[in-house]
Amino acid sequence: MISIGIDVSKRKSTVAIINVMGEILQTPFDIEHSKHGLEKLWDLIKDYPKDQVKFIMEATGIYHLGLLNELQKQGYFVHVANPLLIKKYFDAEIRKGKTDRKDALKLSRYGTEKWWLLQEHSTTDQVYLDLQFLSREYNSFLTAKIKLKVQLSNLIERTFPGLEKILKGHYWALLLDFYELYPCASLVREMSEKKFSTKFIKLAAKKGHRKGAQIAQSIYQLAHECVTFEPNNQVAALSVKHCVTLLRSTEEATIDIITQMNELAKELPEYEVVKKMKGVGDKLAPRLIAEIGDVRRFKDSKSLIAYAGIDAPPYQSGQFEGTNRHISKRGSKSLRKCGYEVMMALKSSKPKEDNAVYEYMLKKEAEGKNKKLVKIAGLNKFLRMYYARVMEVYQN
Known part of the structure; x- marks a missing residue:
C-alpha cells in the first residue's frame, strides 16, 4: 500500500511517494499539469493495484481541481484534506520549515498515519458542480457591480448631486439612461424648462414611467439649485459613459447567470421544496442549492451548520465552561x-x-440580541429545516 502526497501549485505540483511502513519509495519530484506530466506519474505507479494507492492533496481553491478530476477519471482514491487540518498536523513538529518538497512528504506521511480514516473525495453530480461554478461567477460580478455603483454615486455627487434621491428605487434604469445623456447639471441648466421636460417625458415613457412631467420638474429645479464640482463636459461624459456601460454589462451578466442557474436547478428534486421556503426566491434558491450542494453528503444537520461555519464549538477546561462563544x-x-x-x-x-x-x-430580538446575532441564529435554524426537508425529498 502506498501513499502519494501532492503539494499542488499553479500549473505544477510536487509529488512524494511512501509506503505504509514509512519507507520513501520516490523522493519528491515535480510534474506539470499536462498530459506529459501525468504520464510521468502513471509510469511510476502502474505496477501497484489501484485499490492499494491513495492520493492526498490539500484543497487549494481552484488549482487542485483539474488534477483531482484526472486522478478520479483514472479510478484512484483521492483524499482532499482541509488546509487548516493539515496545518495543525504539521505544527506538531518542533523544527519547522516549508518547501514544496517537504510539504509533499508530509502529506504522504499524513496519508500513511491516517490510512484507514481517510475519506475519498466524492465525485459530485455535474449539476451541482455547474451550479457552484456559476454561483462563484455570480458573486464575482456582484462584487464588481457594487464597486461600479459606488463609483457612479461618487460621479453623481460631483457633477449632479441629489439626482439619486429623485431617481431611486424602480427608477434605476431611467437614472442610467438620463445620467448618460446629461452627465453634468450644467447641461440641463442650458436648456429651457419646456424643452427639457419634453425630452425627459419621452425618455421616461420608454422605460414605462408615467410621472415623467413631475420628475422632470424636480430634476430641472435641482439642476439650478445644486452646487457642483464639474470637470470639462467631455471628460465627465467619458467617465459616465464607461461607468454606465460596465454597470449595464454586469447587470446583464448577473441576470443571465441566475437564469441559467434556475434552469439547472430545476433538474434537481429539491428545487421546488427550497423555493417554497420563506425568504428564498428565484435568485436565492439556485444560489443556496449551489453553495450547499448535495445535502446527502452531510451525515446530519449539525454537519451542514459546521460546513457553513456558523457553529459555536464548546470550550471547557476543568471547572470552567465557556458560555459566550x-x-x-x-x-x-x-x-x-x-x-x-x-x-x-x-x-x-x-x-x-x-x-x-x-x-x-x-x-431572539425580544431577548435583546443584536441584529447580526439574530440573523445568524435564524440561519442556524433555517439550515436545520433545510436539511430535514431536502432529505425527506430524497428518502421518498
Whole structure:
C-alpha cells in the first residue's frame, strides 16, 4: 500500500511517494499539469493495484481541481484534506520549515498515519458542480457591480448631486439612461424648462414611467439649485459613459447567470421544496442549492451548520465552561453570505403566516440580541429545516 502526497501549485505540483511502513519509495519530484506530466506519474505507479494507492492533496481553491478530476477519471482514491487540518498536523513538529518538497512528504506521511480514516473525495453530480461554478461567477460580478455603483454615486455627487434621491428605487434604469445623456447639471441648466421636460417625458415613457412631467420638474429645479464640482463636459461624459456601460454589462451578466442557474436547478428534486421556503426566491434558491450542494453528503444537520461555519464549538477546561462563544467561521464563506441574504429577505418580508425561523428571530430580538446575532441564529435554524426537508425529498 502506498501513499502519494501532492503539494499542488499553479500549473505544477510536487509529488512524494511512501509506503505504509514509512519507507520513501520516490523522493519528491515535480510534474506539470499536462498530459506529459501525468504520464510521468502513471509510469511510476502502474505496477501497484489501484485499490492499494491513495492520493492526498490539500484543497487549494481552484488549482487542485483539474488534477483531482484526472486522478478520479483514472479510478484512484483521492483524499482532499482541509488546509487548516493539515496545518495543525504539521505544527506538531518542533523544527519547522516549508518547501514544496517537504510539504509533499508530509502529506504522504499524513496519508500513511491516517490510512484507514481517510475519506475519498466524492465525485459530485455535474449539476451541482455547474451550479457552484456559476454561483462563484455570480458573486464575482456582484462584487464588481457594487464597486461600479459606488463609483457612479461618487460621479453623481460631483457633477449632479441629489439626482439619486429623485431617481431611486424602480427608477434605476431611467437614472442610467438620463445620467448618460446629461452627465453634468450644467447641461440641463442650458436648456429651457419646456424643452427639457419634453425630452425627459419621452425618455421616461420608454422605460414605462408615467410621472415623467413631475420628475422632470424636480430634476430641472435641482439642476439650478445644486452646487457642483464639474470637470470639462467631455471628460465627465467619458467617465459616465464607461461607468454606465460596465454597470449595464454586469447587470446583464448577473441576470443571465441566475437564469441559467434556475434552469439547472430545476433538474434537481429539491428545487421546488427550497423555493417554497420563506425568504428564498428565484435568485436565492439556485444560489443556496449551489453553495450547499448535495445535502446527502452531510451525515446530519449539525454537519451542514459546521460546513457553513456558523457553529459555536464548546470550550471547557476543568471547572470552567465557556458560555459566550463565537461562531467558528471555519466553513464556506459563500454559503454564509447567501444564507445571511436569505435571513435579510425573510426579516424584511415579515411573513404573516406562521414561520418558525421568523418567529425564532423575533424571540431572539425580544431577548435583546443584536441584529447580526439574530440573523445568524435564524440561519442556524433555517439550515436545520433545510436539511430535514431536502432529505425527506430524497428518502421518498
